[in-house]
Amino acid sequence: MQNLSRRQALTVGAGLVTISVIGWSGQAFAAAKEAADEITKFTGGKAPDKGKITIELPEIAENGNTVPLSVSVDAPMTADNYVSDIMVIADGNPRPEVATFHFTPMSGKAEAATRIRLATTQNIIVVAKTSGGQLFTDQKLVKVTIGGCGG
């Protein structure tokens, strides 16, 4: 995993064309179906391949309100073949779509970092799309605890 330094993080930020980060509505929790629907919308119904994606997330969140996430895709970033979009889904949040990062070949790397809010223990699903229409996915379980009795 990349050890994102401050400079790298800023570079990543600058490389992005647009980021849309969506908060939650605080309404009823989305069913896993809603997460699946979002993914289908993104993939156009095509099944993504597992792999190519590195997700950096804690196994147990220190603070569910601000969980550091970084994600990268091991793929070329050339003019005719590049990672164009990375979507992040939290399948237990009231609104499962967390963010979609958009890239161009000028981005240099398909890599992004942000902080996300997690309502409860859930899977963070990442789906990446290339300009050539390839799809990749991976996911990681993040536990959000209420306790504090370890030691």
Add this chain to the structure above:
Amino acid sequence: MLNRRDVLQIGAATAALLGSSPFTRALAQQRLTQAELLKFEAVGTVTLLHVADIHGQLVPIYFREPSINLGVGEARGQPPHLTGTDFLKRFGIPEKSADAYALTFEEFEALAKSYGKIGGLDRAATVAKTVRAERGDDKVLLLDGGDTWQGSLGANASRGQDMADCMKWLKPDAMTGHWEFTLGQARVTELIDSLDFPFLALNIRDTEWNEPAFDAYKMFEKGGIKIAVLGQAFPYTPVANPRWMMPKWSFGIREDDARAQVEKVRKAGAQLVVLLSHNGFDVDRKLASRVGGIDVILTSHTHDALPEVVKVGKTLLVASGSHGKFISRLDLDVRGGEVRDFRYKLIPLLADAIAADPEMAAAIAKARAPYATQLSRVVGQTDSLLYRRGNFSGTFDDLICAALLKERDAEIALSPGFRWGTSVLPGQAITIEDIHNATAITYPQVYRIAMSGERLKDVLEDVADNLFNPDPYYQQGGDMVRCGGLGYSIDINKPIGSRIAAMTHLKTGAPIDPKKEYVVAGWASVNEGTEGPPVWELVERYIAREKTVHVQPNSAVKISGL
């Protein structure tokens, strides 16, 4: 490998005593010698000495090992998840031997009377000096796995100073930590800056820029080879302990960072890579199976003491126990960047047999002097053994819960499943030192709040998953939260949300009503601004009033899925 034989050697020293029980302490002392406990046929050119989880204990103590220490998933039934007779059989340790006393709960009370107290930094110093003299300073590394600066009245009152002052006589080459951080970010930084050895933690970053906050490793030259020691602090410190005390640091297992650091030190020429870890044994076992290139993991946090090394692939896992009971010695023959041979011994620091090192003894006396009157003050007596370790309950925690219920007029008491805390034998006086050995933390306030039955179940489920999640990376270590006035059943193999059932309000015998509010008293809340008296005051008041405490074995937790 002769580690089994070494264990048997200790066994042989006491085997002759087995005829009658209990045998006398005088006889045990006569038969057990320092020379025998330290006897070791050196191997190779490098010796690692390891201590961990001393928890503020400067002087010899009693410490009963757990009778219940369950493993789940792949760890089920594997060391260190063996107790009592199963443990003795697995490692070929004779019953009633010194090792049986040090490593298991079997016949603890009788053996404690025969073998006496165990531990003390002055005993550890004697062993360290002896090994360094035998091997030469240029072949020995002494590494401290952390949880050193917390766990006693002195460590709490001096904010870790007494431990730091005494530990320096042990001359550690590096340390890492966990409870150290509960001294608060400013204080722990101040103490770390005063050390003449590095505090290593590859898995801590600053929260602002996500950059490394500590040195990840240090390179040493010992025994003619380059050794890299990498540090791994307890990954869930801001989850299991108050995050507000270390707001600028973020932890985590950070397996990828560990992998990157191992690659880095290998490239830099390290022929031996040692991970000084506070992950906990099961987390380290998984890490060893996924991160290549680590020769030795010196484990800690889960307080396991194992008389043999556990091998995972090519990685050797060492577990050196807690509370200063042991110091472990691992000799390594490293050639061509690979461990060719090793020999290991977990040395029990039986205080009657091992001499106190005078320099360290003087440092300890000086460190304890300001608190001497307090420490020795007798509060009451106990008729029954007081101990803490065990996955679900311990008599010391039952005592604490009884005190919380009574002194805060609560229906239900919750006491954290800490694994530190010393034991008191039946018939002994309970001193202020004993009470603080079980309660000395920097966030001791006893809260009193109303909690719904549903919320109580959520808490139990949450803590149970910290202990019994089949994936060790999702475990935090520690034991189950202790309950006063509340019974329940637990199936450890179920997923979170369905392990806990049959919750009962013990006073009335009625089932816990999810909708009803109960008055709950507890301590060690991780929330900032928690108000209430310090737990040790309530426990002291309770014991003083009771005069003599009797704690029956806890039968309110029914366990299944074993």
